[in-house]
Amino acid sequence: MMMNLFSSFDPSTGFFSLNWLSSMILLLFLPLTYWYIPNRFILLYNKILILLNNELNMLMNYKSLGSSLMFLSLFMFILLNNLLGLLPYIFTSPSHLVFTMSLALPLWLSFMLYGFINNMNHMFCHLVPSGTPNILMPFMVLIESVSN
Incomplete structure (x- = not known):
């Protein structure tokens, strides 16, 4: 039973809450798109990753080039979660x-x-x-x- 209008956005609503699942939705479906013919979304995603990787490689020395994968994956995870928050009725976990x-x-x-x-x-x-x-x-x- 809903007590108020905003209880649906509470992360602990009910016994079995799926609000936190919204942060994992894109991570579940994104790798599946790599098996298909590349569409515009994947081409844009790859172009953004290549651009960010080039920017990070300019800042890092040769010893720390492996950590750019960690920074890129963390950046894209937060970016995609924030973009999901722009859609109506979707729980924004980064907030x-x-x-x-x-x-x-x-x-x-x-x-x-x-x-x-x-x-x-x-x-x-x-x-x-x-x-x-x-x-x-x-x-x-x-x-x-x-x-x-």
């Missing part, structure tokens, strides 16, 4: 904190740990603004590491 934090927190932690393990001096230098007094430097590292 909820659970979706955002489940993507952002592991990525942030992995980048921070990777930076501290491989480039500790550069990470500490990056976290201290220029002109900071020596007494405040340890506190600035703590403050800036949380704010990053």
